[in-house]
Amino acid sequence: MNAYTKYFVKKAGWYLATLIVALMLNFLLPRLIEGNPVSTIASQVSQGMTDSDSIKRVYENFAREFGIDKPLIVQFGIYLKNLLTGDLGTSFGLYPRKVSDILGSAVPWTVGLQLPAILVGWILGNVLGAVAAYRKGVFDKVLFPVALFINSIPFFTLAIMMLYLFGITLKWFPISGGYDYQMVPNLSLEFIWSVIRHHTLPFLSIVLVTIGGQAIGMREMAIYELNSDYVLYSKLLGIRDSRVARYVFRNAMLPQITGLALSLGTMIGGSLICEIVFSYPGIGTWLFTAIRQLDYPLISGCTLLIAVTVLLANFTVEIIYGIVDPRIKAAQMEEG
């Protein structure tokens, strides 16, 4: 095996183990905690204590789908089998819609909002942070406190303020939904324009918060690199500034990639709440609705999807990191 394959296999095994733990948590936590939703539903089904026929039907259906009268280990087997076939159960709130259908319709909105927003925010933040460290002076003195303040504004606070300022007061952008509610989704220019206008505010609020955090991290890393011996040595050798800046940027960039991997969970969580503020038709808004309606299968589907996505995204970043960072290759070579 060459060094990269080894790195890849090691990481893949590690993430597989983490995935199993995440699945078990998703399964066990709502079943083992005192007063948990699953056993409440189970006891209501067995005692026939539900108030109306429709609720009874919904619960009985759930009991059948997940086998909640069977021992825990059998239940886990059913749960895994359902997962592998892509069956996440039937929603309570929107009975008889399947949870996987609802999530399927929400995923494109969430991905379309978060992926570009986090990437753009990350890249812009890193460039600004590097420039602040390099230029110093006024640019740095102004940028740093602003970034620090933006970074301490939670995602949803910024979202709420933008909603109020640009949506309600100035009326520049629509304030809720993914597209104009009178429209039927199609591929006309008019519809696409409506989607873009609805996308702008949530997108900008995620980008701005991400820039703040990334700029601070990058500035710190770049200052550290700029003070290191190799920079001084290169300068003494008379190497051009632009070239030194490139080395500094590349070295400071590496920890930022790990940083991205580690903060993805928080970013995605924050962006989900951002969706709620704008009633954006993604996973976050569905989670909000599901919690209000005590729609347990939908809640559980959302949490599972979020956990799996965060793990996958982390895995991707770590693989990229392995390719970009020469030290990883060197370390693997030494071991082997």
Add this chain to the structure above:
Amino acid sequence: MGSTVRILLRSPKFLIGAIITLLMTAFVLIYPLINRADPFEMKALAFQPPSSELWLGSDNFGRDLFLELVYGIRTSVEIGLIAGLIATAIGLVIGLASGYVGRWVDNVLTALTNMFIVIPSFVILILISVSIDSRSAFIVALIIGLTSWPWTARAVRAQTVSLRNRDHVNLAKISGHSTFRIIVFEILPYIASYVFMAFILQVASGILAEASISMLGLGPYDTISLGTMMNWALIFAAPVSGAWWAFIPPALVIAVITFALFLINTGMDEIFNPKIRS
């Protein structure tokens, strides 16, 4: 100790952050003693704009929003402090154990920490909160604390590993001191400032976590917190009604508190971390 405080007071960042935090805490502790009204009491019609009577107007239930804000800050800061204490304590114990004891203890604890860093704590927070029917503010704080320790654990472990083979630690080992004693007297003092900084960050992220989970509708059920205020504002469509006073103040207050805590942290970092001292 005295000299440390004196150095800290020379850092403008630390000073500004500490002053904002202290003033705000003092205000929310003292104000309820002067205005003894019940924050749950309905005083006016729904969504009345700010006036000389109601400084921040009324919410959807017609309650005094200024009074609610005062109680909300109190609850949120309390939740942040309790969650921060729990997370820091767990992180400290796990970090010290895996960093100092090493061997299989380290392997197991590091694997555990790494897993819980990638599994989003946000998700575990939702899963536990959904399962508990009546969540008091303390339960919410407890759940947040129990899910946010991995960062502290990882950082403490790294610091402990770098201290483990210092001369003074080896000397203590040769003198036959117990592991517990070595950790408390030879390791802890060196990472104390660092742990305190981590604690400040944990408090900030605890306040944010409470706000996020409450916005989802999983907040404390019997108290007013900054998160539940925003949850009510969203559920009762305050933004569409143009009632900015129902959601802008709590949103801004959260930003100001976290900013102040970040400033304290950055100020301390610049003093205790020689690498970035300018």
